[in-house]
Amino acid sequence: MSGRVVVVAAGRSPDSEALAMTPGSSARKPHVVFTPSGRSGAVAEGTTVLDAARVLGVDLDSVCGGRGICGRCQVVPSLGSFPKWAIEATADALSPSNETEAAYAGRRPLTSAARLGCQAAIRSDAVLDVPPQSQLHGPVVRKSIDVGDIVLDPMTTLHAVTIPAPTLDERRGLAQIVIEQLGAEWSVAVGGTLPSALGGLHRAVAAGDGLITAAVRWSGTEPLDRTGSLAAVWPGVVTTALGIAVDIGSTTVAGHLTDLQTGEVLASAGRMNPQIRLGEDLMSRVSYVMMNAGGDAELTALVRDALAELVVELCTDAEADPEMVVEVVLVGNPIMIHIALGIDPTPLGQAPFTLATDSAVEIEGPQLGLPCPAARVYVGPAIAGHVGADTAAAVLAGGPHRSDEITLLVDVGTNAEIVLGSSAGLWAASSPTGPAFEGAQISCGLRATPGAIERVRIDPQTWAPRFRVIGCDLWSDDPGFDDAVERTVAVGSRSAAAGVTGICGSGIIEVIAEMFLAGVLSAEGVIAAPPACDERSARVIADGRTFSYVVYEPPPHREGPTITVTQNDVRAVQLAKAALRAGIDLLCERADIRAPQQVQLAGAFGAHIDPVRAMVLGLIGDCDPEAVRSVGNAAGTGAVRALLSGSQRAEMESVVSEIRKIETATEPRFQELFVAAMALPHATAPNPLLGAEIELPERTVAHGTDARRPSDTGARRRPRHRRSR
Known part of the structure; x- marks a missing residue:
């Protein structure tokens, strides 16, 4: 009997009685130590490394059931003296490489030092290293997103099984045959079949010439209490199951495609939430539903289309097949999740902000319009009416x-x-x-795009600003800034616009904080102009009954917007x-x-x-x-x-x-x-x-107003705070 070792999702513990089934004699049995886990024990001579790992509870992966196809059970023998375990490990501790290993041509290369655990038999005392890529619950390979330290425990596992040739006397259905073979070959207890597995079952068995890979999806909160269901089948041996995690934000929809067996993030992508055109914020979208018949269905269609497009983009970037996506996790704020699931969001627009459910929800991928016929979608739990699964x-x-x-x-x-x-x-x-923090409701605000001001520093003596824009490492007072920002933005943006284009959210925070530190703003948020004779007056201009601060004016020989911070901008950020x-x-x-x-x-x-x-x-x-x-x-x-x-x-x-x-x-x-x-x-x-x-300005009152006196020279930074470039 062969199979995946220490599969937490399957709820199986190692079977100590398996030793009795391995070949050997009554003579002293070889002692084997697996690193880095340190698990060790005596096994009968001739026991395969994979079977020894199963018996000793070692985290050694396998998908093909010991056929030498998947390459996931690779180990590296360590040679030499190991006093800690009283072992002298020699080159002949394992059986010689066989024809299966010589013919192995899987996706995971077999190095000269490595052996396939399902083919190598233990002959004498051995110390065997299980590399991270061979550990089912090994370290996560991180790419573009850091998930921290977790143990891989996927809710869907892969198992290759042999399907006997059909006969006229067979009374069992094909799904039941697969389930019984999972039990016989993997000791996996599967209680039923999901609809996603039935459609391609006959085709998979026929195309696989009697060898198929079954995806088993597990349910339950605790590993030992989980039950399995047949979720999908593919012909032959499949070694990769994919999953996608998506955060549905009100502004952006971002996703990550991962290999569920290794934890590697294969691709990451994001796109603007197309619902923005029907409302900038959440409540405006709820209002849209209230005010427009069919508005809820329109919003649902928009976000589902975006999800489907994101799935295709992720799979295309990773050269992967969407049909191999078996798990999807969705998180988002309650209104976004309600809309994505096709639930009326209007109760969340007024007290008492009642959720349709605050529990996690599971649904089949095609029900959300995802091009993943085998995918099961897990929607995270919500905390409150406006604190959702994203939080x-x-x-x-x-x-x-x-x-x-x-x-x-x-x-x-x-x-x-x-x-x-x-x-x-x-x-x-x-x-x-x-x-406002995303650049909206700001006169020169825009989202984080090339050319947007993201860093600002203001001289407290002259009120002259210097800044940096997205897509260019130079500051505005560095030589060559204008030429560099024109080139960078023209290449980095799909639009025809180039140069300095506006202020994004982080730039808004910095420019208003710097205006306060420099004395342009009072503590109450009032822009007060200095006397006309003051050199600082060039930076503050009249704007109707209020004033605006000039952050950027394009050089005379270049076109572009004059970027200012108005009194209304300050108020929007204050609110x-x-x-x-x-x-x-x-x-x-x-x-x-x-x-x-x-x-x-x-x-x-x-x-x-x-x-x-x-x-x-x-x-x-x-x-x-x-x-x-x-x-x-x-x-x-x-x-x-x-x-x-x-x-x-x-x-x-x-x-x-x-x-x-x-x-x-x-x-x-x-x-x-x-x-x-x-x-x-x-x-x-x-x-x-x-x-x-950092030294903060003192609060002062000027001539019956709350504005700072024109004579204020602004904040003095303490020496220990280094002003960044």
Whole structure:
């Protein structure tokens, strides 16, 4: 009997009685040690390495059932003296290479030092190394996304089985024959057949000439309690099962294609959510459904088309077949998930914001229009009406529930999700920040595209700005900047536009924080012009009844927009940051936490925020800037973790069930905190830790207004804070 070793999903433990079935005599049996696990034991002479690994509970992979086809059971013999185990390992510890190994031509090359575990027989004491690529639950190969340290525990496993030739006397159906062969050849108990397996069953058996690969999907939260179902079949031996993790954001839809057996991320891709054309933020899309008959179906069709296109793009990039995608994990905010599943989202547009379900949902891929006939889609659990599976996935990735330190996790987007707490308990809320942080509602704002200003520094003496744009490493005061940015943007963007085109979200944060530090802005967010004779006056221009700050004017010989920050821009950012800060402060109050010990900024926007400037703006409370870090696309990372491991799904569901939810929309205290948070950095909260990093302007009142006096020269940076280029 041969098969996959230590398959957690199958709920099987090693069978110690298997020793009795191996060949050998009553003489001393060879002692074998497997590294890096250190598992060891005596086995009968002539036992294959694969069978010895199974008996000893060693994590050695196999898909082809010991036929020497898949190449996943490779081991590397270690030669020499090993006093720790009292072993002298020699070159003849394993049987010589046989014809099967000589003819092996699988996708995983067999090096001169390696042996196929299913073919090599143990002759004497041996020390055998199981490389990471041969470990079913081995280290994850990381590519473009870091999933951290997890044990691979896929919910779908592959098993090659032999199907006997049909006869007229056979009374069993083909699916039942496959199920019984899985039990006979793999000791895998399969309880039924999913519809996705039936359509191609006859074709697979005929094309495979009696040898097929069956995909078994496991259900259940604990490995030993899982039950299996026949999910798909393919002719011959198939060694790769694919999975896709997708984060459906209100702005972007991002996905990662992975090899479920290795954990390797094969491709990553993203695209704009096409629903944007029907509403910039979540509530505007709910309003669209309310105001337009059939609006819900239109939104559903848009996002499902985007998902299908994303699947095709990922598979094309990895030169993979969508039919080999057997697992999909979807996360997103509740409104996005409701729309994707075809559920009316309008109850989430008004109190009490009732979810159709807060539990995880499983559905077949074709039901969502995905070009993956064998795929099962797992939709993560939601936390509250406006805190969804994307936040649950971010928690899984960021791990605040695994830490004793008080952690603040913030995913900044059109709707900011906030989680606060530690292993002692978590609190969660959302704040309606709107699209200002993504460049919308800003006069010269745009999303993160080539040519968008992303970094800004302002001289406190002259108010002259210098900046850097996406796609160019030079700062605006570096020689050759204008030529470089024209070339970079013309190549990097599909549009005809070139040069400096606007300000993206991270640039908005920085320019307003720098305007405050330099004295262009008062603590109340008022742009006040200096006297006309002041050299700084060239940077501030009249704009109706208010003023605007000029960030960039194209050189005389070049065309392009003049980029300014208007008083309305400042107000839009103040409203967004006050909503976020009020949500954070409310959670701190309700959790009785004075301040977090570490801050995790999630999402594409969070990845590019300068922590000090974010604190100057008052986006987050006072803390050590060194404790603020980006965790990247935490929702996508958590989704990949849930894709690769059923145990991770169980952990996510367990954590979500314990999170305490605060609904900011119905909390009277939220409004009070919101008003106080409008000021820069804050109307009342002290900032000693930020003040130790960078010197903040003193709050002053000018001639009956809240604006800074024109004579102010702005902030003086403390020497220990190095201004970045």
